[in-house]
């Protein structure tokens with residue numbers, strides 16, 4: 479890998495977002511890190527006396543992470559332990575010894591070997607919590623949030639029909655116990671009791687719906703899926719979709735989350751808010767087109783490097799962009815670093831992405847007294 483890859487902030491001025499002040503300051507950032515531990519080379523982070531990475535005070539306050547997960551369980555495996563705490567969370571993307579390129583989508587930085595471990599570990603959560611997923615607990619997430627000055631995190635369940643999983647139920651329990659975690663539930667569009675389940679979760683305080691096209695084998699313009707998103711719109715629940723093909727997901731899954739499948743539901747259901755996660759991964763330009771033409775499309779940015787984030791800002795989408803981490807795939811620090819780099823010298827925009835926009839959306843999604 480080419481070790482020397484700088485982001486020159488003078489280049490940002492050309493993007494129309496960043497004032498020319500930076501160019502004169504000549505701040506350049508090495509975009510290639512030996513591993514995540516080198517995030518402390520960025521001016522945003524520092525280490526405490528225990529050697530832990532912390533976001534420095536004064537960089538951003540009251541951050542809201544719009545994309546995280548607790549350990550998922552499938553096919554009857556034990557649910558995540560709501561009380562467990564570990565010295566270090568085993569994130570799917572390794573925190574040690576794996577080079578990081580801050581200028582690319584996060585999954586691109588997996589090596590062949592680390593991708594294989596991540597794939598095995600994420601499959602393993604279906605039958606045991608003895609691996610990485612055992613550390614994906616609320617307490618470990620809260621610790622990560624504290625280190626990054628994240629006050630609240632949206633936790634996204636993923637479930638299958640036919641009683642094959644009960645993650646939404648567990649997430650609701652976790653959110654009750656830890657109010658800084660905000661639950662988005664999952665009801666499979668093909669669940670025979672779809673409507674009843676969605677209404678029941680909403681009555682219990684679920685804020686939104688998570689839909690994962692490749693894992694749930696469904697496209698956004700599928701008739702059943704559109705029934706689900708329509709219902710969510712009526713109930714005031716935003717629908718957060720995984721979008722874009724991940725670099726480490728199996729090829730057969732890559733068609734499900736394509737951006738073109740969103741045009742129909744987005745345009746036919748103006749009442750529903752569609753939050754498209756990961757900024758469409760490598761299809762962010764298509765997502766920008768969709769979002770420019772449809773006010774009910776929001777973009778969650780997890781994994782996106784600075785350049786696409788700036789393109790979105792230049793497209794005028796600054797009021798509908800949301801910071802997300804995809805913890806425990808990644809730490810919260812890594813995607814946070816990318817948003818901070820993208821918004822260097824644009825404090826208002828930074829505040830919108832890290833807090834204001836999420837606050838607005840959550841306020842709209844809040845359960846009104848029945």
Ligand SMILES: [Zn+2]
Nearest residue numbers: 545546547804
């Ligand atoms: Zn995710």
